[in-house]
Amino acid sequence: MKCHEYREAIATDPSGSFDGGDDHATACPSCRRFREEMRELDVRIAAALAIDVPLLRTPEFTPADATASAKVDLHAGRKGTATLPVWIGIAAVLVVAAFLGTRLLAPEVALPSLAEQIVAHMDYEQDSRRITSVAVPEQTLRQVMSDDVSTMDTGRELVTYAMSCVINGRAVPHLVIQGTSGPVTLILMAEEKIDDAIPLSGDNVHGVIVPVGNGSVAIIGEREEQLSEIDEIGERIVESVTWKT
Amino acid sequence: MKSMRADADRKRRFDEVVGIFHTELYRYAAWLSRDPGIAEVVVQETLLRAWKSLDSLRDDEAAKQWLLTIARRENARYFEKKSLDTIDIDDLTPEQSAMVAQSDDPQLEEMRGAIFRLEVEYREPLVLQVLLGYSTKEIAEFMGINPGAVLTRLHRARLKLKKSIDEAATA
Numbered sequence: 001m002k003c004h005e006y007r008e009a010i011a012t013d014p015s016g017s018f019d020g021g022d023d024h025a026t027a028c029p030s031c032r033r034f035r036e037e038m039r040e041l042d043v044r045i046a047a048a049l050a051i052d053v054p055l056l057r058t059p060e061f062t063p064a065d066a067t068a069s070a071k072v073d074l075h076a077g078r079k080g081t082a083t084l085p086v087w088i089g090i091a092a093v094l095v096v097a098a099f100l101g102t103r104l105l106a107p108e109v110a111l112p113s114l115a116e117q118i119v120a121h122m123d124y125e126q127d128s129r130r131i132t133s134v135a136v137p138e139q140t141l142r143q144v145m146s147d148d149v150s151t152m153d154t155g156r157e158l159v160t161y162a163m164s165c166v167i168n169g170r171a172v173p174h175l176v177i178q179g180t181s182g183p184v185t186l187i188l189m190a191e192e193k194i195d196d197a198i199p200l201s202g203d204n205v206h207g208v209i210v211p212v213g214n215g216s217v218a219i220i221g222e223r224e225e226q227l228s229e230i231d232e233i234g235e236r237i238v239e240s241v242t243w244k245t
Numbered sequence: 246m247k248s249m250r251a252d253a254d255r256k257r258r259f260d261e262v263v264g265i266f267h268t269e270l271y272r273y274a275a276w277l278s279r280d281p282g283i284a285e286v287v288v289q290e291t292l293l294r295a296w297k298s299l300d301s302l303r304d305d306e307a308a309k310q311w312l313l314t315i316a317r318r319e320n321a322r323y324f325e326k327k328s329l330d331t332i333d334i335d336d337l338t339p340e341q342s343a344m345v346a347q348s349d350d351p352q353l354e355e356m357r358g359a360i361f362r363l364e365v366e367y368r369e370p371l372v373l374q375v376l377l378g379y380s381t382k383e384i385a386e387f388m389g390i391n392p393g394a395v396l397t398r399l400h401r402a403r404l405k406l407k408k409s410i411d412e413a414a415t416a
Binding site for chain 1: 275400
């Protein structure tokens with residue numbers, strides 16, 4: 001075995017467990033030194049990779065989770081075969097976990113109101129409220145809306161965020177459109193019937209939930225935005241939305 | 246009653262599998278994403294998907310690779326969904342900086358920074374080999390590349406790290 005071959009092999013596997021490895025190291029002091037350097041390097045690499053690990057937090061699971069199967073192909077390599085819709089937000093998973101955790105641990109505790117849940121969700125998904133000119137793919141938008149919304153007119157505004165998110169235990173479309181004064185969030189809740197408009201107010205956002213047929217739509221803008229801008233977009237959306245259910 | 250027992254057995258099996266591999270799962274996710282916050286999200290999503298597909302895991306001996314396969318896919322999905330580009334190594338978030346500088350040992354911090362700066366095609370096989378004990382063949386199968394490519398990447402990863410450490414030592 002030549003020295004360059006040995007060094008190449010040692011750099012891929014410092015244990016030296018390849019044919020001819022030990023013999024070459026015995027015979028060549030320079031390569032033996034290189035082997036020791038690689039082994040010392042690996043000790044440092046192993047120590048560096050062993051970062052602190054936070055406590056394990058297992059999500060709360062429901063029996064329904066156990067029956068919904070998502071196949072995982074162990075041999076798929078880069079191409080996955082998981083069948084869960086990709087537009088289900090990770091936030092949705094965590095919110096469901098928190099919601100169910102609360103119910104299991106303290107069922108007598110009052111649940112947050114619809115407005116409070118929406119404001120908390122807005123804080124959690126702050127990334128959705130970026131000013132951007134990148135529209136979501138049409139297919140993503142259709143898929144997010146497919147279960148609940150039959151028609152909706154977003155006008156000329158760009159839809160830059162579309163995700164299915166869990167509000168009040170149900171997955172609903174969460175959209176962001178780029179208004180003239182900034183991003184406006186729409187949460188379309190086909191089965192949240194309310195009698196009157198409910199104002200929303202958080203540290204960074206404000207808006208309103210308005211009744212629409214047997215459901216409701218939350219329309220939320222950034223704290224510094226004028227409510228009139230939110231109202232104008234909201235009015236158009238509310239007038240054009242029809243539910244599938 | 247039978248159904249409750251079946252649910253309890255399923256939960257026990259899941260807890261055993263996850264409990265054994267949680268540390269490796271998190272560390273893999275953290276070094277793949279280079280972000281502790283993203284790693285936590287990826288781990289949570291991995292656990293949820295693993296729970297749902299637990300019945301497809303025929304052999305608990307294969308649990309580690311099974312969990313890591315899910316995590317790898319979830320990490321890719323996370324970055325795809327967030328349209329994130331590569332991390333700017335000169336503009337780390339506080340969480341990323343904390344991940345690199347977790348220890349008081351300057352040599353450890355130096356090595357962590359060097360691994361952090363490695364491109365993912367070199368960093369991932371190194372993590373799989375050194376941290377998770379994967380063989381070349383296992384890494385090739387896991388990453389969907391040929392064994393020759395694995396060997397080349399491991400070789401280059403170590404030489405890059407050695408160069409980085411040597412330069413820091415002489416600076």
